[in-house]
Structures are given as C-alpha cells and as structure tokens.
Amino acid sequence: MENLTFVENILIFIALNAAALLSLNIKKVGKQIAYGLSLIAAVTFFCMLYQRDVFTLSELFTLDGNKVLLLKLVSLLNVLMILINGWTSLEKVRSTMLISYMFMGGVFLLGANELITFYVAMETIALVGYALVATSDLENSREAAVKYLIQGSVVSVIFLLGAAFYLGATGGLSLVGATVANQELYAIALGIFILTACFKLGAFPFHAWIADVYSNVTLGNLAVNFFISKIIIGFKFITLLQVLLLECDPHFKDILIRIVQVIAVMSAFYGNIIGIVQGQFKRIIAYSSVAHTGYMLMMICMNPDELLEKQLISYLVIYSMTATGVILILNQFAQLNENKDSSDILKSGFYRNKGLAIILSVCVLSLGGIPLTSGFAMKYMMFTNFFKEGFNIETTSIFISSVIGLAYYIRFVSDLFTENEEKMKLPTIKTRFSESLVHAIILLSIFTFGIAPSLFLGLK
Amino acid sequence: MDQLFIIKFLIPLLWAIGFVMAPKQNEKAIKLFALIGSFVVLAYSIKMYADLPDPGQLTELFKFDMPLFFNLTYTFAMDGLSGLLLILNAFLLVMVVIATWEIKTDKLRLYYFLIFSLIWAVNGSLLATSIYGFYIFWEAMLIPLFILVGVFGGENRRYASFKFFLMTAGGSILMLAAMCYMSAMAYKLNGSYDLNYEVIKSLNLRYSGFWSPQSLVFWAFSIAFFLKVPVFPFHSWLPDAHVEAPTAGSILLAGILLKLGIYGFLRFVIPVYPQAVDAYRDIILYLGAIGIIYGALTAWVQKDIKKLVAFSSISHMGFIIMGVFSQNPFAVKGAIFQMVAHGISTPGLFIGVHYLYTRTHTKKMEMYGGLAKVMPRFAVLFFLITAGSMAVPMTCGFVGEFMVIAGTYEINKVVAILAATGIMLSPIYLLKMYHLTALGELHHEENKSLSDISVLEAAPMIVLSVLTILLGLYPKLVTGMFEGTINFFTHSGL
Structure with missing residues (x-):
C-alpha cells in the first residue's frame, strides 16, 4: 500500500464500493459481502492517510496540513459509522455504501483548489444526501428529498453564478493565488459563496430544508449528515471564505463580514428559540444545528490562521461527534416506542438503561457547554477568539442565545429521569457491542477534550 | 501549601463514589457510611480552618498548572470567610444525614451519591480562587441538585428542577461570557488565558458608564449571582425548587447554595470591579x-x-x-x-x-x-x-x-x-x-x-x-x- 499513489488508493476505494454495490444482487450473502467490501474500502483508505502528509494530484487538488488531519478524523468516523450501521438489513448496507460515496465527495471537496472541482465535489455530497433522504423509507421521506433537491439545485445554480462572477473578477477559477482585477464582481462572488455556505450548513434564513430533511431521514443517515456534511463542508467553506476575504476590498469586506455576523447571530437566536417549541426530537436536533451553524459562521469573520484552523477542526469534530452520539442513543430509545419521533421517547429512559441515559446526559450537557466536557472547552475557545477579534456585541448576543438553547438540552435530561409508569414498563434497551464501542469513544472524546483540550490540535 | 490538601478535598467525592459501589440491599450500612462520611467531612473542614495561619488572609492551599487546559492555573486558597462556609457546608451535611435518616427510597445510594457530590462541588467553589476553578465547581453544583430535585422531589419536581437548572445555568452562561471576554483581554496582555486575581487586576477594565467593559462584566457576573442568591426579581425558581425538593435538597439549597451567590460577589465582584460597585x-x-x-x-x-x-x-x-x-x-x-x-x-x-x-x-x-x-x-x-x-x-x-x-x-x-x-x-x-x-x-x-x-x-x-x-x-x-x-x-x- 505504501507504494500506491493517492489516485490508485482512490480508485481502489471506488472499485471496492462499486463491487459492493454489485454484490448486493447476490442472493443470501449479498448484503454481508457488500458490507464487508465497504468496510475494507473505508479501512484501507483510513490506513492510506497515514502514509504521507501531503497528497497532490495537480494544481486542482491538494491535501495537506490540517486538511489531512481533518480527513484522518473523518475517515475514522466513517469506519466507525460503517461498523455501527451493521449488516442486519439491506437498507443499512445500502446506506453504508451511500455514505462511502458521500465520503469520497468530502475528500475531493476538502482538497479542491479551484471552483469546478469544488462544485463537483459539493454536488456529489449533495446528491448522496438527497438519496439518503429519499431512501430513508419514512412517511414523508420522498417529499422531503424532493424539497431538498429543488432547493439544493437552486443554490447550486446560484453557486455557479458566483463562480462566473469569480471568473470575471479574477480571470480564472483557481482558489489559490488568484489576483483580483474587479473588486465589485469579486465581492458579489463572495456574497454568493457565503449564501451557498449558509444554505449547505443550514443557517438562518437559508434553513428551510433542514427541519424537513432531519425529520424525514433515518437516524443513522442523520448521523452521517453530521460528520460528513457538517465537518467537511463547514471546514472547507469557512477556511475558504477566510482566505478569499483577504483579497477583498476593505469596504466590501466590511460589508460582507457584517452580513455574516448578522446571519450568525440570527441563526443562533432562531435555532435556539424555535428548537424549544418543537415536539419531535429530530426537529429539535435540526434547530439546534441551525444554532450551532450560527456559532460556526462567526469564524468566517476571522483572519486565516493555522492554529485557528485546528480549533475549527476540533470544534466541528467534537460538535459532530457529540451530536452523532445523541442521535445514535435517541435511535436506540426510539426503537421500542410506538411513535419513534415523539419527544417523549426518552421518558423514564434512566430506568430502562442507566448507562445509555448517563451517556446521553453527558452528550447533551456537553452540547449545552457544561464544564469539564468538550462542549465547554470548545465554546470557551471559540468565544474567547471572537472577543479577541473585538466582536463583543455579536459574541454576547450568541451567548445570550445559548441560554435559550439550554432549555431543550435540559429537557432531554429531565425526560430521562422522569418516572413514567407506562414508559417504565417498556423492555430494557439492549446495546450491541459496536454501539457500546461508539458510545465509549464519544464519551472518551467528550471528557478528554473537556479536561485536556490543549492536548489536541495545538490548542493553547 | 498543604500537601494533603487534594486528599482532604476529594473526600466527599470519594465518599460519593463509595455509595455507587455499596451493596444495594444493606440500607443500614449505607446510612451508617453516610453518617461517618458526614462527620469526616466536618472534621477535616474544621481542621482545615484551624490550620489557617491567618484567617484574615487568603492562604494558598494548593496550586496546580493545567497545561492541557488552555495553560490555566488552578489555585485553591482559603481565608476566614471560605473556611467558615466550608464548616457550615459540612455541618449541614451532618444535619441532612441525621434529619433524613428514616428516608424510604429504593435509590438510597443515588440519594447519598448526589448529596456528597453536591457537598464536594460546594467545597470546590469555596476554595477556588481562580475564576475558572470557581466556575467549574459552580456549574458542577447544578447537576447533583438538578437530579436530586428531579428524582427525589415532589409531584411537580420535573418542572421545578427544570426551571431551577435553566435559570441558574442561564446566569452562569453570562458569567462565562464575561470570563471569555476577560480571557481574551488577558491573552492580548500576557499571551495567556489565565485569570487569577493578579491578572484580573492587571486588566484594568475601564469604567465609563453602562456600556463600558467593567460595567458589562460586572453585570454579567452580578446577574449570575443574583439568580443564585436569588435577588428580586430573579427569584422565581426558588419557591418552586424549595417546594418540590426533597428535604435534603431544601436544607442544602437554603443553608449553603444560596450563599454561594453572595460568596461570589464577595470574592469575585466587589474587590475586582470597585467603580462599577460604587456606580x-x-x-x-x-x-x-x-x-x-x-x-x-x-x-x-x-x-x-x-x-x-x-x-x-x-x-x-x-x-x-x-x-x-x-x-x-x-x-x-x-x-x-x-x-x-x-x-x-x-x-x-x-x-x-x-x-x-x-x-x-x-x-x-x-x-x-x-x-x-x-x-x-x-x-x-x-x-x-x-x-x-x-x-x-x-x-x-x-x-x-x-x-x-x-x-x-x-x-x-x-x-x-x-x-x-x-x-x-x-x-x-x-x-x-x-x-x-x-x-x-x-x-x-x-x-x-x-x-x-x-x-x-x-x-x-x-x-x-x-x-x-x-x-x-x-x-x-x-x-x-x-x-x-x-x-x-x-x-x-x-
């Protein structure tokens, strides 16, 4: 493997997944073979990442520094997600393969150095996203997928328009070392890229798809959305916009930064306020995600810096892992309830599986930013950075919004410890080994990042 | 510095962990274990106070660097005030254990676990002189009390515990915002996020009206402490929490937890923001x-x-x-x-x-x-x-x-x-x-x-x-x- 080039590794990854897809047609053992092949592909790719620190295809594609670090983390999460998905049903194996393709899109997005590669990679992720929603087999999945597809397509077209403006402004599509000839066009292009980022990440007011999609997708697929869409798209857009804003005329830059800040604060407030009144826990997660996108977007307003990149990675990974943990545990609780989406599935959860209830409480408290959890360390790091940059009003506003957000996080914990006779009669929740493994990893990461954040990713 | 400080400090926590491992069936043994624990905590609290060379001065008990946590330093120190409250805290623990000796619950171990954890967190808040240490224990206090009220409380315990947690944690977030702001200032000044007394003083936060940094930081801390005390009009959680809380929760809440808000003012607001206090x-x-x-x-x-x-x-x-x-x-x-x-x-x-x-x-x-x-x-x-x-x-x-x-x-x-x-x-x-x-x-x-x-x-x-x-x-x-x-x-x- 050491002698294989990056391209060969990618091809192996694609070939194994294609073989997995084909082997689904084999009777009886088809899904096991497909699952095995997908798993091998993911593990092989993960191992490949440790061979070198830089992967370059051409000027169009480079993976280096923090991008490789991020990819290693996402790749590990990908392997874990495949493990937890299991091979018990055809749907799960199918979504495992879709995840692999989404992951591939993520790899290309991360390394993209020019707008066409960027666009193709982004669309690959989006297409798989539509498919994951559509194949979720829930009551309104297809309707949600169509809505998502239509809105996504409109944004894709707008992004292409932005690319055209960018071409007009810089005379090329390269994202590295471009010389800006026309500042007006450049500012319009950046504005459109910001809009695309807001849509893809689900920021207010471009969040219309997020609640529908989240509530009509299976929890496993929802988890995937977190660790691939949020982490990779979030990281790529934020770091890219940071760099592109450097070349922007100060006047336009100021306007664009102001717009981002307004969107960030509005997202934080909107997500947290609307999250409280939701009845379905998937929708609560959706709006919590809108709020967290707000926190994240503020990073666009800061100057690019390697340390900041590491901090962004740590925030994205930790947030996504914790949210994934919440989703996976909710999934376990939901399975034995009649209405799987109802927000009362957690009632008396503590009496049905103490371990799971405690892990879920820890995850939720971490998302709420309680000290000694990763959520606190990340929040502290991020907000201190914002204050350092002088964004005092914006940061204070986001802080205030997070007070509102605490309400729905605490509701989860409160439900778990509520004694509800009807719910207590439900059978004890069993946990598979792979699920326990993932829980252990998430718990470990929450506490290690919470207690020793500086140990990772150069945080000081 | 007290070499045995960490052991003494961790006693309530270790006792709490002991309850988790205690045999479930033997109620009497669990209660006896709690009683002994409460007296041990009281004894060492008194001893710690008695060992103070000068109760009028803050005596450093333990200091440890946290290079892995944003390079912060945690300092535990004690003076007459913190010593007094430490003893009050331990004394109330004894009272709680004796007064609720006849408690009937199938979750006795959880009950004592929560009480001892709460006592430990209160001790931590009282002894921490770096704002971070204080904040961490301040937040840590919320969780055991939240569960204590939520699990062992009255009919409307869910609502009461929810409201208590939300309001006090909400206030804490404002305090965190102020801390982040000061950390950012400290980083600009010293290249370190650390926020001990000396650093806070060196920040010299300007006061020139309501929107000035000192004033805003003062109010962020004050609202957090007002909610804890609670001061009118930030009090609405307290009657609900008291009414629904089990007796142990009510005793500790009224006896010591509310005082933590006042202690916060005395330790971290009044000496630090004199102009805002005057204003x-x-x-x-x-x-x-x-x-x-x-x-x-x-x-x-x-x-x-x-x-x-x-x-x-x-x-x-x-x-x-x-x-x-x-x-x-x-x-x-x-x-x-x-x-x-x-x-x-x-x-x-x-x-x-x-x-x-x-x-x-x-x-x-x-x-x-x-x-x-x-x-x-x-x-x-x-x-x-x-x-x-x-x-x-x-x-x-x-x-x-x-x-x-x-x-x-x-x-x-x-x-x-x-x-x-x-x-x-x-x-x-x-x-x-x-x-x-x-x-x-x-x-x-x-x-x-x-x-x-x-x-x-x-x-x-x-x-x-x-x-x-x-x-x-x-x-x-x-x-x-x-x-x-x-x-x-x-x-x-x-």
Whole structure:
C-alpha cells in the first residue's frame, strides 16, 4: 500500500464500493459481502492517510496540513459509522455504501483548489444526501428529498453564478493565488459563496430544508449528515471564505463580514428559540444545528490562521461527534416506542438503561457547554477568539442565545429521569457491542477534550 | 501549601463514589457510611480552618498548572470567610444525614451519591480562587441538585428542577461570557488565558458608564449571582425548587447554595470591579430592600408551609445582599454573620417541615393546628428555630439583621428604613406559621394520633436551636472567624 499513489488508493476505494454495490444482487450473502467490501474500502483508505502528509494530484487538488488531519478524523468516523450501521438489513448496507460515496465527495471537496472541482465535489455530497433522504423509507421521506433537491439545485445554480462572477473578477477559477482585477464582481462572488455556505450548513434564513430533511431521514443517515456534511463542508467553506476575504476590498469586506455576523447571530437566536417549541426530537436536533451553524459562521469573520484552523477542526469534530452520539442513543430509545419521533421517547429512559441515559446526559450537557466536557472547552475557545477579534456585541448576543438553547438540552435530561409508569414498563434497551464501542469513544472524546483540550490540535 | 490538601478535598467525592459501589440491599450500612462520611467531612473542614495561619488572609492551599487546559492555573486558597462556609457546608451535611435518616427510597445510594457530590462541588467553589476553578465547581453544583430535585422531589419536581437548572445555568452562561471576554483581554496582555486575581487586576477594565467593559462584566457576573442568591426579581425558581425538593435538597439549597451567590460577589465582584460597585450600589441596595419586603409579604399569604419558608428565604437573602453592597464594614460583617444565621435557622425550619410532612403527608398549614399538644418536643424546638428566623433579640437572626440595617443606615437611610419594615414583617408571617402549626385547638382528628419526634429526629433540631441561641448571645464565635477578611470585601482588596 505504501507504494500506491493517492489516485490508485482512490480508485481502489471506488472499485471496492462499486463491487459492493454489485454484490448486493447476490442472493443470501449479498448484503454481508457488500458490507464487508465497504468496510475494507473505508479501512484501507483510513490506513492510506497515514502514509504521507501531503497528497497532490495537480494544481486542482491538494491535501495537506490540517486538511489531512481533518480527513484522518473523518475517515475514522466513517469506519466507525460503517461498523455501527451493521449488516442486519439491506437498507443499512445500502446506506453504508451511500455514505462511502458521500465520503469520497468530502475528500475531493476538502482538497479542491479551484471552483469546478469544488462544485463537483459539493454536488456529489449533495446528491448522496438527497438519496439518503429519499431512501430513508419514512412517511414523508420522498417529499422531503424532493424539497431538498429543488432547493439544493437552486443554490447550486446560484453557486455557479458566483463562480462566473469569480471568473470575471479574477480571470480564472483557481482558489489559490488568484489576483483580483474587479473588486465589485469579486465581492458579489463572495456574497454568493457565503449564501451557498449558509444554505449547505443550514443557517438562518437559508434553513428551510433542514427541519424537513432531519425529520424525514433515518437516524443513522442523520448521523452521517453530521460528520460528513457538517465537518467537511463547514471546514472547507469557512477556511475558504477566510482566505478569499483577504483579497477583498476593505469596504466590501466590511460589508460582507457584517452580513455574516448578522446571519450568525440570527441563526443562533432562531435555532435556539424555535428548537424549544418543537415536539419531535429530530426537529429539535435540526434547530439546534441551525444554532450551532450560527456559532460556526462567526469564524468566517476571522483572519486565516493555522492554529485557528485546528480549533475549527476540533470544534466541528467534537460538535459532530457529540451530536452523532445523541442521535445514535435517541435511535436506540426510539426503537421500542410506538411513535419513534415523539419527544417523549426518552421518558423514564434512566430506568430502562442507566448507562445509555448517563451517556446521553453527558452528550447533551456537553452540547449545552457544561464544564469539564468538550462542549465547554470548545465554546470557551471559540468565544474567547471572537472577543479577541473585538466582536463583543455579536459574541454576547450568541451567548445570550445559548441560554435559550439550554432549555431543550435540559429537557432531554429531565425526560430521562422522569418516572413514567407506562414508559417504565417498556423492555430494557439492549446495546450491541459496536454501539457500546461508539458510545465509549464519544464519551472518551467528550471528557478528554473537556479536561485536556490543549492536548489536541495545538490548542493553547 | 498543604500537601494533603487534594486528599482532604476529594473526600466527599470519594465518599460519593463509595455509595455507587455499596451493596444495594444493606440500607443500614449505607446510612451508617453516610453518617461517618458526614462527620469526616466536618472534621477535616474544621481542621482545615484551624490550620489557617491567618484567617484574615487568603492562604494558598494548593496550586496546580493545567497545561492541557488552555495553560490555566488552578489555585485553591482559603481565608476566614471560605473556611467558615466550608464548616457550615459540612455541618449541614451532618444535619441532612441525621434529619433524613428514616428516608424510604429504593435509590438510597443515588440519594447519598448526589448529596456528597453536591457537598464536594460546594467545597470546590469555596476554595477556588481562580475564576475558572470557581466556575467549574459552580456549574458542577447544578447537576447533583438538578437530579436530586428531579428524582427525589415532589409531584411537580420535573418542572421545578427544570426551571431551577435553566435559570441558574442561564446566569452562569453570562458569567462565562464575561470570563471569555476577560480571557481574551488577558491573552492580548500576557499571551495567556489565565485569570487569577493578579491578572484580573492587571486588566484594568475601564469604567465609563453602562456600556463600558467593567460595567458589562460586572453585570454579567452580578446577574449570575443574583439568580443564585436569588435577588428580586430573579427569584422565581426558588419557591418552586424549595417546594418540590426533597428535604435534603431544601436544607442544602437554603443553608449553603444560596450563599454561594453572595460568596461570589464577595470574592469575585466587589474587590475586582470597585467603580462599577460604587456606580450601581444604590440600585442593588434597593433590589435588596424590595426583596426583603416582597419576600415577607408573599410569605405572609402562603398556605403551603414550605413555600412560606421559601419566600422567607428571599426576604432574608435581601438583608444579606443589602449588607454586602452597602460596603459599610459593620453591615458587611452583619451580612456575613447573617449568612451563617440563615444557614442555621432556615434548614431548621425545613427539618421541622420535613417532620410534619412525614407525619401528616401534607404541607397545607390549615391541616395542622394544635400540634403542640401531641408533639410538644417538636413544638418547643420548632419555636426556637422560628424565633431565630424572625430575628428575635438574643437569637442569631437578630444580630445579623440588626448589623446590616445599622450599617446600611449610614450609607442609604431610605433603604435601611425599608429593610427595617422587613424585620417587622417577619414576625407576622412566621408567628402566623407557628400559630397555624403548633398552637390552637387540635381540630383534625387524624392529627390526634401523631407521634412526637424521636430523640434521633430531635437531635438536629436541638443542635440548631442551641446554635440559634448561642450565636445570638455570643456572635463573636462566628464574627471572629472572618473578621480579618472584612477589609478585603469592603475596599478594593486587590
């Protein structure tokens, strides 16, 4: 493997997944073979990442520094997600393969150095996203997928328009070392890229798809959305916009930064306020995600810096892992309830599986930013950075919004410890080994990042 | 530095973990383990105070660098004030264990685990002198109490625990915002996020009106502490929490947790933001006075005895906040004394309410009446504690409230006069409570067969009654413990 080039590794990854897809047609053992092949592909790719620190295809594609670090983390999460998905049903194996393709899109997005590669990679992720929603087999999945597809397509077209403006402004599509000839066009292009980022990440007011999609997708697929869409798209857009804003005329830059800040604060407030009144826990997660996108977007307003990149990675990974943990545990609780989406599935959860209830409480408290959890360390790091940059009003506003957000996080914990006779009669929740493994990893990461954040990713 | 500090400090936590591993079936052994633990905690708290070379100065007990946590330094230190509250905390633990000895629950291990964890977190807050350490323990306190109320509380425990957690944690987030802001400033200044006293002082946060940094940071901290105390109008969680909390929760909440808000002001606000304190002193004094009157009037109209005690707490805490912000040394001393006095009388009232409730299964005062006839021992002890709470001369309540009013009078006469009306109101509602409970005819048939409190049950009430009188007659026993620190809390102690 050491002698294989990056391209060969990618091809192996694609070939194994294609073989997995084909082997689904084999009777009886088809899904096991497909699952095995997908798993091998993911593990092989993960191992490949440790061979070198830089992967370059051409000027169009480079993976280096923090991008490789991020990819290693996402790749590990990908392997874990495949493990937890299991091979018990055809749907799960199918979504495992879709995840692999989404992951591939993520790899290309991360390394993209020019707008066409960027666009193709982004669309690959989006297409798989539509498919994951559509194949979720829930009551309104297809309707949600169509809505998502239509809105996504409109944004894709707008992004292409932005690319055209960018071409007009810089005379090329390269994202590295471009010389800006026309500042007006450049500012319009950046504005459109910001809009695309807001849509893809689900920021207010471009969040219309997020609640529908989240509530009509299976929890496993929802988890995937977190660790691939949020982490990779979030990281790529934020770091890219940071760099592109450097070349922007100060006047336009100021306007664009102001717009981002307004969107960030509005997202934080909107997500947290609307999250409280939701009845379905998937929708609560959706709006919590809108709020967290707000926190994240503020990073666009800061100057690019390697340390900041590491901090962004740590925030994205930790947030996504914790949210994934919440989703996976909710999934376990939901399975034995009649209405799987109802927000009362957690009632008396503590009496049905103490371990799971405690892990879920820890995850939720971490998302709420309680000290000694990763959520606190990340929040502290991020907000201190914002204050350092002088964004005092914006940061204070986001802080205030997070007070509102605490309400729905605490509701989860409160439900778990509520004694509800009807719910207590439900059978004890069993946990598979792979699920326990993932829980252990998430718990470990929450506490290690919470207690020793500086140990990772150069945080000081 | 105390080499054994960490071991001493971790004792309540280790004890809490011990409950997790204790055998579930042997209730008596678990209770005995809790009792021993409570006395151990009390003993080492007293020893730690006794070992202080000078209670008037902060003595560093332990310091450790956290290179892995943003390169911060955690310092644990103690002076007369923190030592006093540490002892009060441990003392209340003993009271809780004894007063709830007969508790019937199938989650006994969880119950004691939560109580000991809570005590540990309170100790951590009292000893931390870096803002981060304080904040971490401050937040850590919320979780055990949240679960204690949520699991062992009354009918509406879910709502009460939710509201308590949300409001206090919400306040904490504002404190965190202020900390992040100061950290960012510290980083610009020193290249480090650390926020110990020296660093905070070197930040020199500018004060030039409401929107200036010192003012905003002051209010962020103050709102967090107002919510904890709680000061009117930030009090709405307290009556619910008290009413729904199990007795242990109510005792610890009233006895020590509310005082943490005041302690926060004394340790991290008053010495650090002198200009803002001066600028907003009158506003806070008025809030304190309003709290005194509002709490008293609201207590007056309550029919639920626990709610009455809860509102009386709001009234009493008004005196403390007033004394602390008057910045008059006599009043500050009185306020700190009142913290201890309230930490004795209100837990005593809650213990009394617990005994009433376990016998009558109601908290409605109209369902009591004439209980002195069937529970004379209880009636006498309950009266002594009630007298302490209503600030009868020669009881601890009187000393603190008198000192606060006298000291505040020198600063703001109107506020002092308003507060004095509180002293007049407290006998009204507390005597009404006592009258409806113990005096009069024994109207309710079912109450005629009530048994008086046992010797074990009487023990905590006897101790609290004795302290009520003793501290009323000889307040120096407490004031002498923290006297040297007053200067730190009245002037810019840094």
